[in-house]
Amino acid sequence: MAPEKLRKPPQAPPTFTATPKSLIDDTNRLIQSSRKVQDSLVTNITPESATFANVLVPLAQDENVMALESHILGFYQSVSSDQTLRDASTEAEKLMDDFSIESVMREDVYKLVDAVSKKNESLDPESRKLLEKEHKDYVRNGLGLPAGPKRDRFKEIKKRLSQISIEFQKNLNEENGGIWFTREELDGVPEDVLSGLKKGEGENEGKLRLSFKYPDLFPTLKFAKNAETRKQVMIANENKCNQNVPLFKEAIVLRDEAARLLGYPSHAAFRVEDKMAKTPETVNSFLGDLRSRLAAGGQKEREALKTLKQADLESHGEKFDGHYYLWDHRFYDRVMLEKHYQLDQQLIAEYFPLQTTIEGMLKIFEELFGLVFVEITGEDRNQLSPTGKGSDVTWHEDVQIFSVWDDEGEGSGFVGYLYLDLFPREGKYGHAANFNIQPGFIDTSGNRHFPATALVCNFSKPTLKKPSLLKHDEVVTLFHELGHGIHDLVSKTIYSRFHGTNTVRDFVEAPSQMLENWCWAPSQLKSLSKHYSAISPEYLKEWQEHNNGKSQPPEQIPDDVIENLIRTKHVNDALFNLRQLHFGIFDMTVHQPESHDAIEKLPVSATYNSLRKEISQLEGPEVLGQGDEWGHGEATFGHLIGGYDAGYYGYLSSQVYSADMFYTIFRSDPMNPKEGRRYRHMVLEKGGSQDEMKTLTDFLGREPKTDAFYKELGLA
Structure with a gap:
């Protein structure tokens, strides 16, 4: 049982009691309130009297307050079991997006922000960044264009792109x-x-x-x-979501038109300008260099897998046609791991029941970052709930909720709320992701508002006979997403805009990617593991029934199994990274056409499939005479519609930073609490409140280097 004081957080968790009607009513109320703040500014303040305190602070405070409700209003569409609630949440998000576009295109407010920008007041670094970002947002949203047809068209495009994004994700969820x-x-x-x-x-x-x-x-x-x-x-x-095919095409055409209206040569140039890479040329050169370095390794790996396929088919008396297909890859990749590395993925999964693995992960974060996680169940939920009903503080009965605290060494203060929503259900978001439910920030009285964050995943559900068992790659996924959750929880910023994972896209994955290394460290794997037969007499009985006469396995994963697993870390790595490169290069290709005419004429699905064959070196139905239009993978690619447009390369480029941080600071001692806390305070706590390159350089004590990244890939 947690210490008494840890059981009474100073801030109640949010409630999830919305109805379809209340979602829309609350959205309209928030919009009216926010519009009132903007109207009041332009009524009472002139460019001459405008200051950071009387213009930017009210806008930021309004943004803070709005985020407390708006994130939840839009969250229902990803997690609710009720179709009408999901539909209302989608509508609420559309209303909020339209209002957001209206707000960043208000010339009267922009004039005040522009006036403050020119006054060059003395500000703290985070406030300085807020002013610069706010000013730039207005310009990038069309206020650099003269009033009239061009600006009107830009606004029209922004609204349509928002609708496309919502509809595209809804189709995937449903x-x-x-x-x-x-x-x-x-x-x-x-x-x-x-x-x-x-x-x-x-x-x-x-x-x-x-x-x-x-x-x-x-x-x-x-x-x-x-x-x-x-x-x-x-x-x-x-081909599971082909209604998204025309939406994807329309989105890339509209993005290109909008970028050209603003004077950029492409959407990629517009998007990358604000990131660490700064220019598409830097991105293309990074992706091109990596592709050429990986090509030979990919070919070698494919030939080895092809040989394995041939031997497998011939051993069953089947004819080999000389091809290695997309649908062969996951199968023969597994066969290779089992045959050449004695890796039994089913056996490994038996040592990673979902709940004990989560407990182990939380323990690692407790030791490393000075945190304490307290699960809130039963009567505690009732006491904590603002309504007195424990069921109101989550959106589904499967969801777990934890209050998160600093340990004594960190001052024993409250940190925030963590939610785990781990199993698939109809209408739910279909991948694994971390959602910020409420951001942290400093309120008008100078008090801190604490964050709430949710992991939304899709692992198999436990049964009476067997718990949910995680394959090793699922353990890595869970650790990665939990890493985003921790980033969200421990971040401390003045403004919600910079809270947690609100960093540039080509840095945001680095903190979580770095933490994935803990899933390959022998001591951590050991501490995370617990054979499911050791959890309960029922599970032991089930195991014994399926393993007649064998003695019960050791409680923790054996050293030789760990050794075998670690030996496989880079098996077929070139092919894996070439697959990531396919996504990144396709993303840059569709967002960087030579002309607007070129993007209108681009056969998107054929481009997606032909690039995949060229880059990933795996053959699809096109070699069977089905042409390049056989599938529409771009229609299932939520990242490129949901914020990673001209930014997917960030998954690869942020690995450069994550490898550098791990090799330099943690490799020799992953559980070093001194370095863990230094990382917490210097990297995670900063969120996006300062330039990400400064965050990295301060932590490393030098500028980041690519050496560890290429060494890790065996390409040094």
Whole structure:
């Protein structure tokens, strides 16, 4: 039991009691209140009397207060089980986006901000950054254009792009397709996956329905022995959301038009200007250099896998056609790990039951960063809930909630709330992500408002006989997303705009990517592990039934299994990174056309597929004569519509920073609490409140270097 004082946070958690009507009413109330603040500024202040204190501070405070509700209003569409609530949340987000566009295009407010900018007052660094960013936002949102047709067209484009983004993500969240297969067609897929699939009736009697949700999709591509099954699943998954195809095309055409209206040669030039890379040329040169360095390794890995495929087919008396397909890759990658590295992924998963793994991860963050996590359950939830009902402080019965505190060494203060929403359900966001529910900031009285953050994932659900078991790559994913959550929790900024993960896109992944290294450290893997048979007598009985007569496995993962796992860290790494390069280069290609005419004529799906074949070196149905339009992967690529446009390269470029930080500071002693706290205060705490290069340089004691990144990839 947590110490008594840790059980009563000084700030109640947010409540999730919205109805479809209240969502829209609350949205309209927030918009009216915010518009009132802006109207009041232009009524009472002139450019001559404008100062940071009387213009920027009220705007920032309004933004802070609005964020407390607006993040939640838009969050329901990703997590609610109620379709009408999701629809209302989508509508609320559209209203807020439209208002946001209206706000950043108010010339009367811009004139006041511009006047403050010219006065060059003495400000603290975070306030200075706020002023610069606010001023630049107005210019980048069309106020640098003369009033009239051009500016009106720009505003029209911004509104349409907002609608496209919301509709695109909604289509992905609501996607509920699947394929019916016989058990024979799914031969090789683990029984715990098959037992969770929907059973067919009528014409589908005796079949199982495989959805495109991760807990179904990935095990099938990894384990199904039937190549035709894997091919069907792979192609259907690429075509699961084809209503997004025209939306994607419209978005890239409109982005290009908007960038050219502002005088930029492309959307990429417009977007990258604000990031660490600064120019598309820097990005293209980084991606091109990495591609040429990885090419030979990718070819070598593919040839080895192809040889493995040939031997496998011939051992079953099947003919080899000389090709290595997209739907072969996850399967033979696994076969190689099992055959050459004795890596049994199912066995490893038995040591990582979801709940004990989470406990282990939280313990690591406690030791490293000086935190304490207290799960809030039962009566404590009722006492903490502003309504007195514990069910009101989460959006679904599966959700866990923790209050997070500093340990004694860090002052024992309250830090914020962490939510875990871990299992798939209909209408829910389909990947793994961290959502900020309420940001942290300093309020008008000088008091701190504490953040609330949520991990939204899709791991398989536990059953009475077996807990949810994580494959090692899922352990890495969970640690990565939890890393974003910790960034969100421990950040301390004056303004909500810079809170937590609100950094430039080509830095935001670095803190979480760095923490992934803990999932490859022997001592951490050991401490995270616990064989599921050791959790309860019921689980032990189940294990014994399936392993007749074998003695119970050791409670923690054996050293030789860890050793084998670590040996595989860079197996087929070149092919993995070439896949990431495909995404990054496709992103830059569609956002950097030679002319507007070129983007209008670009065959997007064919470009996506042909680039994938060229870069990732894996063959698709095009080699079977199905042309380059066989799939529409861009229509499932939420990142490029949801904020990573001309920014996907950030996943790769931020690895340069994450590798440098890990190798320089943590590699020799990952659990060094002194360095952990230094990292917490110098990197995570800063959020986006200062230039990210300054954050990095201050922490490393020098400018970042690429050496560790290329060394890690075996390309030094």
